[in-house]
Amino acid sequence: MATASFTEFKKINKQFTELSKHIENAEIHIRTSYGPNYYTFMHLDFRQPSFKTFAKMHLFSKGAMIPLHGLHGLQCKAFKNSQEFWDALSAQTRFTLANISKDNTKGLKTLRLMPENTPESYRPLLIQKAPLEVTEGNHTYRFLTVGVSGNYNVNRAIQIISREDEPLYDYLDEGFYLMQVVEELKTGKVVQHNIVANAYDINTAHIFMMCRIQPDLIKMLKRECFINTHEAELLRLKLAKKLSVVSKRKYNEVSDTIDTDYRKNTTLIVIGKLLDDSVASTEIQNITFTKSKVTYEQVTIEAEGLLSILHDQLNFNGEFDIYGICGILSQHIEKQLNNITVPEGAAAEGSARYGLPEIKVNGIPIVASVNAAGQRFVNDSRVNKDEVSKVIHRASCYHNASDYKLFVKSISKMSMKFHDVVANGMQVKIHDMTKEEYKSPIPGLDAPSLKFFIDKEEGYKLEVAADRSVKIHLGRAIRRLETINKKTDDGWYYSSPTNGYRSGRRNNHWAAEQIVTTLVECCTFEEENTLPDGSKRKESRCLITRDDILAILSIVKDKKKEAIERSKIFMETAVKLTNAELVEFMGKRAYKVQGSLRTYAVVIENAKVYDFDTKQYRCIVNDHHYDGAGYDDVATRLLALKNDSVMQSSVSTLRGVAQPQYENAHAHNPEREVEFNMGNIVDAVLAKN
Amino acid sequence: MNNNEIISNNSNEVINTEITMNNNEINTNANSTYTVLIANKTGHTTMADLDIEQTIENVTDMVEKKKNWVFINGAPFEFAGSNVRSEANMSKLRTQLEQNPMAQIMLTGQVIGGQE
Numbered sequence: 001m002a003t004a005s006f007t008e009f010k011k012i013n014k015q016f017t018e019l020s021k022h023i024e025n026a027e028i029h030i031r032t033s034y035g036p037n038y039y040t041f042m043h044l045d046f047r048q049p050s051f052k053t054f055a056k057m058h059l060f061s062k063g064a065m066i067p068l069h070g071l072h073g074l075q076c077k078a079f080k081n082s083q084e085f086w087d088a089l090s091a092q093t094r095f096t097l098a099n100i101s102k103d104n105t106k107g108l109k110t111l112r113l114m115p116e117n118t119p120e121s122y123r124p125l126l127i128q129k130a131p132l133e134v135t136e137g138n139h140t141y142r143f144l145t146v147g148v149s150g151n152y153n154v155n156r157a158i159q160i161i162s163r164e165d166e167p168l169y170d171y172l173d174e175g176f177y178l179m180q181v182v183e184e185l186k187t188g189k190v191v192q193h194n195i196v197a198n199a200y201d202i203n204t205a206h207i208f209m210m211c212r213i214q215p216d217l218i219k220m221l222k223r224e225c226f227i228n229t230h231e232a233e234l235l236r237l238k239l240a241k242k243l244s245v246v247s248k249r250k251y252n253e254v255s256d257t258i259d260t261d262y263r264k265n266t267t268l269i270v271i272g273k274l275l276d277d278s279v280a281s282t283e284i285q286n287i288t289f290t291k292s293k294v295t296y297e298q299v300t301i302e303a304e305g306l307l308s309i310l311h312d313q314l315n316f317n318g319e320f321d322i323y324g325i326c327g328i329l330s331q332h333i334e335k336q337l338n339n340i341t342v343p344e345g346a347a348a349e350g351s352a353r354y355g356l357p358e359i360k361v362n363g364i365p366i367v368a369s370v371n372a373a374g375q376r377f378v379n380d381s382r383v384n385k386d387e388v389s390k391v392i393h394r395a396s397c398y399h400n401a402s403d404y405k406l407f408v409k410s411i412s413k414m415s416m417k418f419h420d421v422v423a424n425g426m427q428v429k430i431h432d433m434t435k436e437e438y439k440s441p442i443p444g445l446d447a448p449s450l451k452f453f454i455d456k457e458e459g460y461k462l463e464v465a466a467d468r469s470v471k472i473h474l475g476r477a478i479r480r481l482e483t484i485n486k487k488t489d490d491g492w493y494y495s496s497p498t499n500g501y502r503s504g505r506r507n508n509h510w511a512a513e514q515i516v517t518t519l520v521e522c523c524t525f526e527e528e529n530t531l532p533d534g535s536k537r538k539e540s541r542c543l544i545t546r547d548d549i550l551a552i553l554s555i556v557k558d559k560k561k562e563a564i565e566r567s568k569i570f571m572e573t574a575v576k577l578t579n580a581e582l583v584e585f586m587g588k589r590a591y592k593v594q595g596s597l598r599t600y601a602v603v604i605e606n607a608k609v610y611d612f613d614t615k616q617y618r619c620i621v622n623d624h625h626y627d628g629a630g631y632d633d634v635a636t637r638l639l640a641l642k643n644d645s646v647m648q649s650s651v652s653t654l655r656g657v658a659q660p661q662y663e664n665a666h667a668h669n670p671e672r673e674v675e676f677n678m679g680n681i682v683d684a685v686l687a688k689n
Numbered sequence: 690m691n692n693n694e695i696i697s698n699n700s701n702e703v704i705n706t707e708i709t710m711n712n713n714e715i716n717t718n719a720n721s722t723y724t725v726l727i728a729n730k731t732g733h734t735t736m737a738d739l740d741i742e743q744t745i746e747n748v749t750d751m752v753e754k755k756k757n758w759v760f761i762n763g764a765p766f767e768f769a770g771s772n773v774r775s776e777a778n779m780s781k782l783r784t785q786l787e788q789n790p791m792a793q794i795m796l797t798g799q800v801i802g803g804q805e
Contacts (some may be wrong), residue, residue: 624801
């Protein structure tokens with residue numbers, strides 16, 4: 001049961017009394033909504049309305065929207081029935097009125113500003129198609145429909161009906177902009193105004209906003225409803241002077257949003273102008289755009305419909321460069337190639353190809369095509385399906401068609417992925433990593449790499465040392481190593497019970513184990529051996545040895561060594577800053593540091609902290625966020641202990657007496673020198689294989 | 690301010706007093722550079738010759754992401770509350786850096802009491 005105030009009910013009662021004069025029948029729904037302090041508003045909805053004439057509909061529309069769903073009862077010559085009228089209203093585009101959106105900038109000359117930051121209540125609607133005109137008796141009516149959500153069960157409604165003797169009628173043209181403004185007069189009467197502009201630009205946007213804030217300004221508009229963009233600049237100044245103090249404050253709060261939109265979006269409007277040939281070219285971020293060509297310094301990209309492609313995919317207001325644009329075009333081509341439908345019955349491999357229109361990058365003509373077998377080609381050279389965009393993108397690095405041709409031919413023989421791996425090596429996640437690196441499927445920049453090269457006689461080979469290499473199935477190795485990198489996420493694994501229950505973390509050690517298995521499998525080749533009886537037998541032989549694998553994995557040791565050396569420098573800086581002194585403490589090398597509360601000793605070997613005078617242990621451990629290496633733990637402790645009176649709020653065990661009873665409670669095995677224990681890992685894997 | 694009083698050999702009268710003023714104004718942002726040293730597992734980073742804005746940004750970033758402790762010339766700098774980038778924290782950090790031109794800022798991991 002809905003309850004409302006006496007005032008609210010009087011309001012809707014009055015509304016019903018006025019509107020019911022024009023309507024034959026309808027379902028009446030009373031909605032409630034809540035305002036500040038739980039004030040209940042009441043709203044009347046007329047559903048499934050029945051009107052006899054358009055004249056009645058016109059009068060009704062002054063007080064409420066007319067839902068199209070269930071509209072019936074029309075008796076007019078123009079339409080056989082209400083359905084025919086509804087169909088006529090829905091022709092072409094669904095609604096006459098629509099929100100301004102990016103799609104509308106294509107070819108729309110009247111849109112000169114895209115409202116993104118401007119609050120929605122201050123944005124007009126676009127008249128996206130000419131309104132339906134119906135003549136009844138001596139009058140002609142124009143109908144403007146709109147999509148509505150939430151108010152009714154349906155989402156189609158007639159928002160405005162204008163008669164030919166009303167000023168608004170003359171301005172309801174396609175491409176114009178309309179806003180409805182409700183004004184509450186001092187008498188309590190509510191009046192609805194409609195205002196229209198013939199273009200949406202920075203000046204008309206401000207005028208719409210001012211009229212919304214202070215509706216009495218509307219009478220300053222032409223025929224109290226129209227804003228002519230050619231006069232808008234002057235009109236805007238006049239209206240601004242007429243703003244009341246309260247209105248001006250409110251206007252100042254929101255008007256910046258229009259200026260922000262103006263700054264951001266003139267670019268999109270210019271692109272729109274390029275698309276509809278209003279301008280021949282434009283320059284954005286030092287890149288010159290025409291409809292089919294983009295140029296930056298020595299790099300050019302040409303394609304039919306290039307600007308349309310970019311309009312949909314490039315954020316012109318963001319950061320971009322010519323190579324990014326080349327990337328967008330090449331990915332677009334790859335997608336288009338995937339969408340080509342080969343005619344049924346077409347012969348398979350080797351037959352005709354179905355190609356896309358030629359594009360040019362740096363003047364180099366490029367044609368992408370596909371044959372009936374689904375094989376991709378770039379300029380007659382076959383390339384992998386998932387490398388088409390990369391091959392095309394690479395053309396931006398060439399300025400010579402014959403050089404590019406050689407490149408594409410080489411890719412045809414060996415894919416780009418193989419090229420990159422042979423040139424740069426393949427990084428593997430077998431080193432100490434941060435949490436972020438573990439999460440990424442791609443190893444970080446400083447991950448160790450496995451190196452490969454091509455031997456003319458033996459094919460792909462894995463570099464073990466300067467003077468040793470091993471033949472390898474490279475494609476298989478790349479696939480397996482990529483999978484290992486992706487899976488090395490420091491997550492838990494649980495192996496199947498049939499193999500003996502085993503669990504562990506998929507960390508760098510786990511990755512090293514997997515890589516050992518991979519190297520063994522990928523370096524195993526079949527050989528034909530002649531037996532003593534003269535018969536021949538194929539046998540598998542693993543070409544990689546234990547020592548080879550250890551040598552390859554020793555790159556990890558080198559990286560670790562570097563990290564520890566750097567940590568020593570870091571520690572020395574901390575020693576200087578804290579005036580720590582190197583001493584012998586309880587038979588071990590330690591730093592003595594003077595805090596405000598007491599003197600401490602930090603044993604270098606294990607970073608344990610003791611009160612220097614009493615030789616009693618203070619229990620201080622690394623936090624779970626701790627991410628140091630090598631001697632960082634000593635450096636951190638020196639700095640904290642030097643400032644013990646401040647740091648005791650974070651390190652509670654600095655307060656009061658020491659905690660000798662916990663000296664061996666925590667297992668802390670800091671890295672001091674590099675231990676290379678890959679031998680155990682390698683032996684364990686080789687034993688299994 | 691150095692106060693050079695020259696006293697004659699014969700008397701205690703001050704004959705010539707030179708007062709030299711060393712302009713020990715606190716170095717403003719424009720002239721100060723800072724060095725930030727970061728310790729972490731994958732490698733130790735030293736960022737030298739940073740201006741005050743770069744220093745503030747790097748320090749704040751590492752504290753937010755890695756929960757590092759900050760020591761400016763060996764003295765701890767504490768951020769108040771959970772919002773590292775609050776106005777109060779930023780202002781406090783800026784003031785501290787302005788008072789310590791050419792400072793070495795060390796960012797370390799945290800340690801805690803073992804029985805917490």
